[in-house]
Amino acid sequence: MTKRFLILILLISFSLLSNGQDSNAPYIVVLGTVQDGGYPHPGCEKECCQKYYKGKEKKHYVSSLGLIDPVSKQRYVFDCTPDFTAQLHDLNNLYPPQDTTLLDGILLTDAHIGHYAGLMYLGKEAMNTKNIQVYLSLDFYEYLEQNGPWSQLQKLHNIGLMSLTTGEPFALNDRISVTPFFVPHRDEFSRTVGYKISYSGKNIIFIPDINKWQKWDKDIIQLVKDNDLLFLDGTFYKNGEIEGRDMSQIPHPFIEESMTLFKDLSSADKGKIHFIHLNHTNPALIKGSKEQKEVEKNGFHIAQEGEVF
Numbered sequence: 001m002t003k004r005f006l007i008l009i010l011l012i013s014f015s016l017l018s019n020g021q022d023s024n025a026p027y028i029v030v031l032g033t034v035q036d037g038g039y040p041h042p043g044c045e046k047e048c049c050q051k052y053y054k055g056k057e058k059k060h061y062v063s064s065l066g067l068i069d070p071v072s073k074q075r076y077v078f079d080c081t082p083d084f085t086a087q088l089h090d091l092n093n094l095y096p097p098q099d100t101t102l103l104d105g106i107l108l109t110d111a112h113i114g115h116y117a118g119l120m121y122l123g124k125e126a127m128n129t130k131n132i133q134v135y136l137s138l139d140f141y142e143y144l145e146q147n148g149p150w151s152q153l154q155k156l157h158n159i160g161l162m163s164l165t166t167g168e169p170f171a172l173n174d175r176i177s178v179t180p181f182f183v184p185h186r187d188e189f190s191r192t193v194g195y196k197i198s199y200s201g202k203n204i205i206f207i208p209d210i211n212k213w214q215k216w217d218k219d220i221i222q223l224v225k226d227n228d229l230l231f232l233d234g235t236f237y238k239n240g241e242i243e244g245r246d247m248s249q250i251p252h253p254f255i256e257e258s259m260t261l262f263k264d265l266s267s268a269d270k271g272k273i274h275f276i277h278l279n280h281t282n283p284a285l286i287k288g289s290k291e292q293k294e295v296e297k298n299g300f301h302i303a304q305e306g307e308v309f
Contacts, residue, residue, distance in 0.1 A: 002121075025067040026176055026199055028229075030307040031077070031087040032061030034278050034285065035112020035235055038083060041280035048281050058119055059285055060303060062114045063208045063277040065231065066091045067197065072173045073098040076105045078195060078206055084118030090306070102129055106159075108136040110209055111143055111189035117266070119150060121156045131160045135170070137180060138163040140190035141260060164171040166193060175199055179209060181218075186251060191218040196227070204309070205230040208277035224262065224269050224308065229309055234275025237282045237291050255284060255291075259298050270299035278302070 025217040030230035039060035040049035042088060051057035062081035068074075070092075081087065088102075108116050122129040136144070141163040144150040153159045164170050169177040177198045185192035205223065210233045213220045224230060235252040236242075247254075253261075255275055259291065262270060278284060284302050292302055 001069070001218050002153070009042065020112075022278060024071050028065065028204060029066040029068065029091065030079055030231075030274075030276075030303050030305055031064040031066050031090060033084055033276050033303045033305055034060045034062055034280065036062060036112055037083075037115075037280065038062050038282045039173050039285065042303045044098055044280055046281075048283075048286070052285060060278075060285065061087055065206060066094070067172075067176070068095045069173060069176060071097070071175065074104040074173060076172065077103055078107045079109055079115045079208070080106045080118035082117045084121050086143045087118075094308070105133040105135055105172065107195060108134065108140060109206070110185065110192035110195065110240050111140055111258055112186070115208075115220070116144075116150075118154060119159065122152055123149070124156060124158070129158050129178075131157050133162055135164050135178075137166060137182075137191055137193050143189045169198065183207055184208070184215050184251075185209050191219075203227040203229075205231050209233055209235075210253065213253050213258070215251075220244075220261070221265070224265060224272060228272060229274070230272050231274050231276045231303060233259070233277055234284070235277050235279050235282065241279070241283075255282070255295065259295070259300060262300070263298075267299055271301070274301040274303040274307075276303040 021061040022268055041051040052059060060084055061083035063079060064081050064087055067076040067078070068111050075097065076093060079089070080286065121127055122132055141161050142159060145154060154161055163179045166180050166182050169179045171177045179196040179198065181195040183192050193211055194205065197204040197206065205227050208231065210216065235248060235253045236250065236254050238254050238256040239247045241247060262273065275284070283289045286292065295302055
């Protein structure tokens with residue numbers, strides 16, 4: 001068991017006991033925080049990634065959440081990334097599988113490669129799993145079913161695809177439900193969804209990818225107020241972050257834009273927001289950077305691998 005996850009387990013246990021909270025409540029663990037290409041990013045020789053090679057910054061895994069229910073002993077993963085090997089290891093360290101079931105389900109947000117490429121490890125060339133349930137939108141279901149090598153995973157029963165109806169809650173068990181909802185984004189192969197995870201009147205929102213907030217037909221301000229914890233797209237910090245490109249045309253809300261949009265929220269509501277899916281160029285990714293400190297100063301958070309909620 002890695003040292004960081006042993007410390008987390010001890011802190012969780014102490015916190016639950018000292019606050020009188022339900023130690024049997026399900027919980028979320030952050031398994032990854034960066035954009036599809038990972039950190040360090042392939043081919044990047046700039047200072048942002050040189051910090052890793054010089055030992056000044058740790059490796060960061062691609063954006064993913066784990067969901068654990070200690071009563072049912074079920075374990076779910078949101079998005080199956082190219083870093084699935086390491087993320088499964090971290091999940092097993094935090095809460096080992098209680099039987100021969102690898103995972104009770106994988107929930108996918110979109111067909112951009114960083115969000116589902118980890119499915120390759122479930123095939124016969126690697127783990128050769130048996131009927132791991134993969135939950136996704138109907139058009140994403142059809143894409144995987146009709147295109148190799150993903151179609152082979154279903155044909156060989158490594159996975160079982162299950163399409164979810166957007167806007168309708170789906171019960172993972174008798175305590176936890178998930179509700180997928182469409183968000184606007186680049187939809188080359190399938191539309192993009194976010195998820196609401198619900199338990200005992202508490203709700204968590206996961207939106208790692210979305211266009212500018214103003215392009216959505218939902219009120220993000222009200223969404224923050226109505227939910228208890230939100231992991232929101234923080235891919236880029238500000239315009240100009242990528243040299244030679246007009247980033248205003250890149251379909252993500254900059255963290256600076258989001259902080260301005262959310263500036264009138266209460267301190268409690270601001271504290272619900274954790275930015276995730278950070279690009280390797282995003283300076284807020286780097287521990288101790290002035291941008292990361294600015295986010296915290298303004299009352300928001302940058303999601304960190306290993307955090308448990």
